[in-house]
Amino acid sequence: MPIKVQCQECGGTIAVPDDALPGEIVSCPDCGTEYEVVSVDPKAGRAELKPAEEVKEDWGE
Amino acid sequence: MPIKVQCQECGGTIAVPDDALPGEIVSCPDCGTEYEVVSVDPKAGRAELKPAEEVKEDWGE
Amino acid sequence: MNRTTKVSIIGASGYVGGELLRILSRHPGVEIVAAHSRQHAGEYVHRVHPNLKGVIDLQFTGEDPVKVASNSDLVFLSVPHGTSVKITPKLMELGVRLVDMSADFRLKDPSAYEVWYHYRHPYPDLLDKFVYGLPELHRDELRNARYASAPGCNAAAAILGLAPLARHGLVTNGTIVVDVKVGSSGAGGKPSPATHFSERYGVVRPYSPAGHRHVAEIEQELRISSGRSYTIAMSAHAVNIVRGILSTSHTFTDSGNMDQAKIWRAYRETYREEPFIRFVRDKKGIFRYPDPKIVIGSNFADIGFELDPHTNRIVVLSAIDNLMKGAAGSAVQAMNLMLGFDERTALDAPPLHPV
Amino acid sequence: MNRTTKVSIIGASGYVGGELLRILSRHPGVEIVAAHSRQHAGEYVHRVHPNLKGVIDLQFTGEDPVKVASNSDLVFLSVPHGTSVKITPKLMELGVRLVDMSADFRLKDPSAYEVWYHYRHPYPDLLDKFVYGLPELHRDELRNARYASAPGCNAAAAILGLAPLARHGLVTNGTIVVDVKVGSSGAGGKPSPATHFSERYGVVRPYSPAGHRHVAEIEQELRISSGRSYTIAMSAHAVNIVRGILSTSHTFTDSGNMDQAKIWRAYRETYREEPFIRFVRDKKGIFRYPDPKIVIGSNFADIGFELDPHTNRIVVLSAIDNLMKGAAGSAVQAMNLMLGFDERTALDAPPLHPV
Amino acid sequence: MNRTTKVSIIGASGYVGGELLRILSRHPGVEIVAAHSRQHAGEYVHRVHPNLKGVIDLQFTGEDPVKVASNSDLVFLSVPHGTSVKITPKLMELGVRLVDMSADFRLKDPSAYEVWYHYRHPYPDLLDKFVYGLPELHRDELRNARYASAPGCNAAAAILGLAPLARHGLVTNGTIVVDVKVGSSGAGGKPSPATHFSERYGVVRPYSPAGHRHVAEIEQELRISSGRSYTIAMSAHAVNIVRGILSTSHTFTDSGNMDQAKIWRAYRETYREEPFIRFVRDKKGIFRYPDPKIVIGSNFADIGFELDPHTNRIVVLSAIDNLMKGAAGSAVQAMNLMLGFDERTALDAPPLHPV
Amino acid sequence: MNRTTKVSIIGASGYVGGELLRILSRHPGVEIVAAHSRQHAGEYVHRVHPNLKGVIDLQFTGEDPVKVASNSDLVFLSVPHGTSVKITPKLMELGVRLVDMSADFRLKDPSAYEVWYHYRHPYPDLLDKFVYGLPELHRDELRNARYASAPGCNAAAAILGLAPLARHGLVTNGTIVVDVKVGSSGAGGKPSPATHFSERYGVVRPYSPAGHRHVAEIEQELRISSGRSYTIAMSAHAVNIVRGILSTSHTFTDSGNMDQAKIWRAYRETYREEPFIRFVRDKKGIFRYPDPKIVIGSNFADIGFELDPHTNRIVVLSAIDNLMKGAAGSAVQAMNLMLGFDERTALDAPPLHPV
Numbered sequence A, B: 001m002p003i004k005v006q007c008q009e010c011g012g013t014i015a016v017p018d019d020a021l022p023g024e025i026v027s028c029p030d031c032g033t034e035y036e037v038v039s040v041d042p043k044a045g046r047a048e049l050k051p052a053e054e055v056k057e058d059w060g061e
Numbered sequence C, D, E, F: 001m002n003r004t005t006k007v008s009i010i011g012a013s014g015y016v017g018g019e020l021l022r023i024l025s026r027h028p029g030v031e032i033v034a035a036h037s038r039q040h041a042g043e044y045v046h047r048v049h050p051n052l053k054g055v056i057d058l059q060f061t062g063e064d065p066v067k068v069a070s071n072s073d074l075v076f077l078s079v080p081h082g083t084s085v086k087i088t089p090k091l092m093e094l095g096v097r098l099v100d101m102s103a104d105f106r107l108k109d110p111s112a113y114e115v116w117y118h119y120r121h122p123y124p125d126l127l128d129k130f131v132y133g134l135p136e137l138h139r140d141e142l143r144n145a146r147y148a149s150a151p152g153c154n155a156a157a158a159i160l161g162l163a164p165l166a167r168h169g170l171v172t173n174g175t176i177v178v179d180v181k182v183g184s185s186g187a188g189g190k191p192s193p194a195t196h197f198s199e200r201y202g203v204v205r206p207y208s209p210a211g212h213r214h215v216a217e218i219e220q221e222l223r224i225s226s227g228r229s230y231t232i233a234m235s236a237h238a239v240n241i242v243r244g245i246l247s248t249s250h251t252f253t254d255s256g257n258m259d260q261a262k263i264w265r266a267y268r269e270t271y272r273e274e275p276f277i278r279f280v281r282d283k284k285g286i287f288r289y290p291d292p293k294i295v296i297g298s299n300f301a302d303i304g305f306e307l308d309p310h311t312n313r314i315v316v317l318s319a320i321d322n323l324m325k326g327a328a329g330s331a332v333q334a335m336n337l338m339l340g341f342d343e344r345t346a347l348d349a350p351p352l353h354p355v
């Protein structure tokens, strides 16, 4: 059961896998903001995230 | 040799055939405004025009 | 569920009519009892809508619309504006429920018809009987309504993107530029020299740079939903696709509103539980903002935005399939509400991709 | 119905994988338990298939396909040929049902892989365990089959058009010219310089004038269904669309067979009750012969023909949506048969028009 | 050079007429004295051909074609077939040079008009006075000819690809399958329901699977250039582009001719010095075979081939811009020969890419 | 005239490079001595630019650009921005004339590079040596200039439409909304997942709703030509075409300026004798406003406008072929001025229509 965390940027719901490891990158389904997993507590259904450094990807046009 | 008349709406140059008859419709190449030929004087190279009544044509989109 | 509600369609040979037929063919609660066409009366529906071969086994009827309506529980009118106004009042006398696709009953203010449609509305007192058929803004009124008026396709796209900002006071400059790009099906199925393939292919054709009639309903709906007045500066362009609309709305605001979180909040609060609204805004991948390409065939309205600090501008992007959310999809959604069906019935087909 | 059958997809980030997801999301009898992708493991499915936002709430898994399969009742493999053959045999050991989209298990004759695919098939004895996944030709075998191999998209179009004529002995010249026109999605989702929009737009590009690999399966299936041998002279062209295939098959026959009634009979007898075959041949209207435009988004195969007395030729035209009837649609239809569902489940969406 | 030759165009409001105007506007040796149109008489040419604004400052004339011709040294007739035959004979009486774009004077055998065009040719003895206007096959006859008949666009593509093989005896099976894919401009500028953008966009529409009229001229020209008889099994498809044709000709031969060097030799010998023939056959890069995309706007005919040892087939691919090499370009090339200009005059614009 | 001026192109394998080659191949006064490419060094030019087969018989060189330049009288650099700035200063030391297609020398204000291009310009004092290469605004400076910097394609479209109004004080609101629709070739020839045909086809993709880099040069050029400051609120959209740009500029003004005659006068006075500016504004016919479709292949910039009394708005529409007037066409026009040729040399090809 993934743990639901609210996105700080847009309020969307991020699904963090309950077996995610600290340092793993997850992203918001709505706005794409990336977060680094700080810790996961599957029992309490809680996960702590911090904004990840984003590499700008060129879009081409 | 068509007679050149300036369009009252846009300043474009309208070519009025020197054998045009009064009542004939000519139009401006730049803005499409239609004029009715009032008179043509081929020798003097002059033509008198007056704005024609325009029927609105539907463009479809 | 057995198909107990009888519906018919006047204008069934047009593009909106065809889309209504396509959707309703998969609706478990309704039976299509008549598809009306003058030009194709007697012909099989699939001769005009070849996609429906093997789907709908019906012939067009040329019977009088009043006759058609008298055998129906609900009638869709997908005829041109100016035509509906001649038919609809007669049908209202029959007590049948109606969903009108034309503009003839969209505006509340009769004088607006003179300004924007250049005719004097012959039934000004009927206008108030129609609910503007965008469930996202008028859901409660639509439940049990007798008469609904489906939105204009370009208007639907613009309104859905702008209403949340207007409602939350995030647009402080009264003039909003609405720059619309639309596919050919938005203009219906009637050929003209301008729609001849060789002339229409590959265009970016500004077909209505000013004076677009949907200005009236966008201004009306923003006013209703926000209590404030906005002036819409609209231009519409025909582009090289058949289905789909992208509306780019350029709004200006105070610098204090140049705040993503605030804007997201406005959208989420307005559309929290909406089944057909999606937010599209991504930092990676191919589709970072709404694009009609990814709603084709569905009832979704995709909404996104970008901030421009250089000009204190919020650019609002909204994309719909004009024949679905912009017409038949919203109309069936309204019908579902009017008749007490689950709002999503027959409307849950996912968009196609790639297409 | 509750979604009791667990299905997963290996190759779920590709175009066929995305189409399977789209179809299965509306299938009442199955639950999608895993969508496998190496490159997108951990990402939301909708980032790759933006149409599925709000439709499927799932992230790709990067787990080993064997692990994925061990939690599934049925697995679709929509990976490239040459890749499936490395994965499939391992999954067969698990006892899971499989539908393979690749060519690796389509041909019955192992040596054909050397000729047409330029590799030596490592598991020749597994080939017989797979049923060729065209329900129109192999329905009975598919019922309760464990393993199916979905047809090639161009092959599906050609075979469906030709099999009835072959079966009824209406093609007397052994060589059939199959001239195929196909959209870009037939080549999958992997970018290359040749698929760069500016280079690919507007082409009529003969990408495989000779040596097309689907020749093998067309010849195989015509032989199986008619008991006769045909030689296929195939050329394939990429055209300026995304979805859809038109196959034009030029067959030659004896003058006695130049008889519409005879040909109609052959088609009707073969496809009498088929839910997804439509005959398209009209003397009026805009769409007089099959055209991929009018099958888009659906599982229909449209079939038509014309007689050319000048050359004793029967021109067979067949149109499909390559991602539907040409891939995921036929695959789900096969799955429905394998699992005992109504064959049409989740496949009844009418095509879009206009689009 | 001063523009001394006076040319006029009957049918100047059509697509071929517009293309003639475009080309001739840059021809240093001719003066366009009249552009004839019935429907647009008096209007500026650029209102119908908007590309020519600022290029040609001329108004259409509605004068009788005979009057027009009497002031001209050479007249192009780009009117429909069946119409030319009513005008052309009168113009011939004036002694003016003519290039007819229609089919009315292309065939040498009067009876062929009954078979393929379903009318009885009223001037059978005039047929021999016209040279078939493909300079690659009839250069010497065109020099100083008075009357030329430009080829059909699909025919031009097919003939240019096939003639060298026919001439060198490399096609041993008498029946050749010609499968043509053509853009919308090949059907001219007249709108119809079938050319309405929403209906025509995205099609692969088999518009003439059998009975295509160009069969007659392909058979004629192959016979003339090879001394042998071939039967053409032709099918034509409308595809999602405006300009351009790809003809795929499937020819069958003896295994001894399945020899690239032999085939190359046939092409090179036939077209050694041709200014507008290019061979396209590459093992690398994006464009490995002819594709109309890369001839757009030019007078080039691109020709390539592939061998199919599986069926002893030589697949011949030829691509042209139908309005250029397939119509106005060949016509001006013919005119240049007739009038003693350098053949390439006004025709040397390179194709556009990407486009 | 003999081809006496030696020109070379760095970045010749790109789309702008290819267009320069196409144009220059027909320029009687120049000889193309080198086409530089790193990736395709040694290959025939026509392998990358297949349209140029039979037109240019040249192989790409991989020699150092400095070496290339030392044998040239004038060099075009059609390389990405950020790359030019590394090469150009070295070439300037050689004394060769230069036309740079990139943005690296377009802006006069070095600090603007930090804001809009996110890099610190390493040669701020070189900026003044470059003339902004729009002959319509800088003709006199270009005559005999040594260094020119071709405009950005979207910028060129917007500036040409807006400058006359700015110059004549007809825009009184300081913020102008520039909503641009552009074809795929504007993004160059490098493939990416986002340009994969199946993903790019049919889009209306807002690729740069805010922060578009061309804002800087539009603001600069409007300021230079009017002496006033304007703020540009720009959004750019990729549409379903390869070539062409439509810029829709929404400007607001005082009601006294809502006067067609005034606006026409501003345009005529600014562009009186311009060979490549056309006014497009018609009340009848198919093309009533500028549309990129009717400039394809030419150096024309089409300009039109519409008045919106509802909002005191002047909507300015301008259409160009991005590879011509938006890049290579303007660059060659600039070169012609720099070298004393007639400005129109090699640039007089009429647009294609229909296409």
Ligand SMILES: NC(=O)c1ccc[n+]([C@@H]2O[C@H](COP(=O)([O-])OP(=O)(O)OC[C@H]3O[C@@H](n4cnc5c(N)ncnc54)[C@H](OP(=O)(O)O)[C@@H]3O)[C@@H](O)[C@H]2O)c1
Binding pocket: C010, C011, C012, C013, C014, C015, C016, C017, C036, C037, C038, C039, C040, C077, C078, C079, C080, C081, C083, C101, C102, C103, C151, C152, C153, C185, C186, C187, C188, C189, C190, C322, C323, C326, C327
């Ligand atoms: N297309 C869109 O995206 C869209 C979106 C939102 C709203 N709408 C609105 O929906 C309506 C239909 O649009 P459409 O695109 O479907 O147009 P369409 O393709 O042109 O179809 C119009 C239909 O109306 C019928 N009709 C025309 N005049 C009539 C008359 N005097 N009496 C009875 N029937 C008449 C025609 O059928 P017969 O001639 O065979 O009787 C045809 O079936 C319009 O009001 C339009 O503004 C369209």
Ligand SMILES: NC(=O)c1ccc[n+]([C@@H]2O[C@H](COP(=O)([O-])OP(=O)(O)OC[C@H]3O[C@@H](n4cnc5c(N)ncnc54)[C@H](OP(=O)(O)O)[C@@H]3O)[C@@H](O)[C@H]2O)c1
Binding pocket: D010, D011, D012, D013, D014, D015, D016, D017, D036, D037, D038, D039, D040, D077, D078, D079, D080, D081, D083, D101, D102, D103, D151, D152, D153, D185, D186, D187, D188, D189, D190, D322, D323, D326, D327
């Ligand atoms: N497109 C059609 O119309 C069509 C029709 C009929 C049959 N087919 C067949 O269906 C299959 C899929 O075609 P497609 O068009 O969907 O292609 P595609 O878009 O290129 O997708 C291929 C998929 O396979 C996965 N994949 C590639 N190499 C893999 C490997 N070594 N191990 C595991 N997964 C791998 C890729 O995902 P990751 O790289 O993310 O793992 C991707 O999801 C092919 O066999 C094709 O021939 C296609």
Ligand SMILES: NC(=O)c1ccc[n+]([C@@H]2O[C@H](COP(=O)([O-])OP(=O)(O)OC[C@H]3O[C@@H](n4cnc5c(N)ncnc54)[C@H](OP(=O)(O)O)[C@@H]3O)[C@@H](O)[C@H]2O)c1
Binding pocket: E010, E011, E012, E013, E014, E015, E016, E017, E036, E037, E038, E039, E040, E077, E078, E079, E080, E081, E083, E101, E102, E103, E151, E152, E153, E185, E186, E187, E188, E189, E190, E322, E323, E326, E327
């Ligand atoms: N399109 C091609 O690729 C192509 C290629 C090769 C050959 N052709 C042949 O070239 C000819 C013209 O084709 P198109 O594509 O240009 O067709 P189009 O666009 O339909 O133009 C036909 C022209 O003929 C004129 N016309 C029609 N009926 C007439 C009549 N009774 N008397 C005098 N003028 C008449 C029309 O002008 P008004 O009605 O204004 O007088 C119009 O200008 C046809 O014979 C066609 O088969 C076409």
Ligand SMILES: NC(=O)c1ccc[n+]([C@@H]2O[C@H](COP(=O)([O-])OP(=O)(O)OC[C@H]3O[C@@H](n4cnc5c(N)ncnc54)[C@H](OP(=O)(O)O)[C@@H]3O)[C@@H](O)[C@H]2O)c1
Binding pocket: F010, F011, F012, F013, F014, F015, F016, F017, F036, F037, F038, F039, F040, F077, F078, F079, F080, F081, F083, F101, F102, F103, F151, F152, F153, F185, F186, F187, F188, F189, F190, F322, F323, F326, F327
């Ligand atoms: N496309 C347009 O409409 C347009 C309009 C106005 C201005 N421009 C500008 O024109 C320039 C070229 O654009 P394009 O569209 O032609 O792009 P493109 O198709 O991507 O071509 C770029 C060219 O630059 C070369 N190149 C790339 N990196 C290089 C490096 N480090 N050193 C030397 N050469 C390098 C490439 O060739 P090799 O890798 O083979 O060396 C290629 O030939 C850009 O600055 C663009 O902004 C483009």
Ligand SMILES: [Zn+2]
Binding pocket: A007, A008, A009, A010, A011, A012, A028, A029, A030, A031, A032, A033
């Ligand atoms: Zn978020």
Ligand SMILES: [Zn+2]
Binding pocket: B007, B008, B009, B010, B011, B012, B028, B029, B030, B031, B032, B033
């Ligand atoms: Zn005027």
